[in-house]
Amino acid sequence: MPEVIFPGPEGRLEGRYHPQPQKDAPIAIILHPHPQFGGTMNNRVVYNLHYAFHNMGFTVLRFNFRGVGRSQGEYDQGVGELSDAASALDYLQSMNPNAKHCWVAGFSFGAWIGMQLLMRRPEITGFISVAPPANMYDFSFLAPCPSSGLIINGTADRVAPPKDTHTLVNKLHEQKGITITHEEIEGAGHFFEDPHMEEMIGTVDQYVRRRLTENTR
Known part of the structure; x- marks a missing residue:
């Protein structure tokens, strides 16, 4: 899988880019866990998500946030990391201008x-949110949440306790026009x-394939 270096807001960002032969293949970016707690694009969850999306026919990019691996810059409390993610999506879109769907997984x-x-990019048609740390970060910006997606967590998660995930999901369920699917392992x-x-x-895999089937009907 080709290593790529692309421009970010604070200098170069390092990624792994895995294209499909079809020019109109859907695209996905995969976002890694906290840089200050050992999070990198080679985290097992991120790596497995990357290959899951590729196996479903997506052109996929995962990358290191600023200050991680060979990515330039330093940790910025999530503000800069959001800009990094936007740059990664810009890069992915520039390489795949004919992509029919755009997903983000984190x-x-x-x-x-x-x-x-x-919230910033209306072209994103679906999301996967794995173990969102609703106990640590404020998710109230999702008002309203602009697209349907899957939130998935483990029942024995001690880092991001399930009760906080349930609270987040219940808030999102109240919004009209989107469907939040919640699964627990x-x-x-x-x-x-x-x-x-x-x-x-x-x-x-089941969730994304179902969504893609619905979108092609």
Whole structure:
């Protein structure tokens, strides 16, 4: 899979880009967990999400936020990281101008960034939010949430407790015109250690394939 370097707001950003042969393939970006707690684009959840989307026919980009790996800059409390994500989406779109659909998937801190990107970019047609840390970050900016998506978490998550995820999902359910699907993986912790990873990725796969089928009818 080709390594790519593309311009970000604070200098170069490092990514992995996995194209499809079809020029109109849907596109997806995958956002990694918190840079200050060891989060990188090679995190297992991020890596598995990347390949899940590619196997479903998406052209996929995952990348390191500023200050991680070979990406330039330094951690910026989520503000700069949101700008990085916007730059990554710009880059992905510039390489795939004919893409029919655009998705964003994020894990933990990356889920929070992904949901913010959703608010800024109306072209995003679907999202996957894995273990969103609703206990640490304010998600009230999702008013209204502009597109339908999947929120997925583990029942044994001690980093982002399920009760906070339930509160977030219930707030989003009150909004009209979109459908928030909520799935929980029984017994899974924050990082979906085996054997829970396979079940989580399988749930994501089912959801995205169903949405793509609905969109092509």
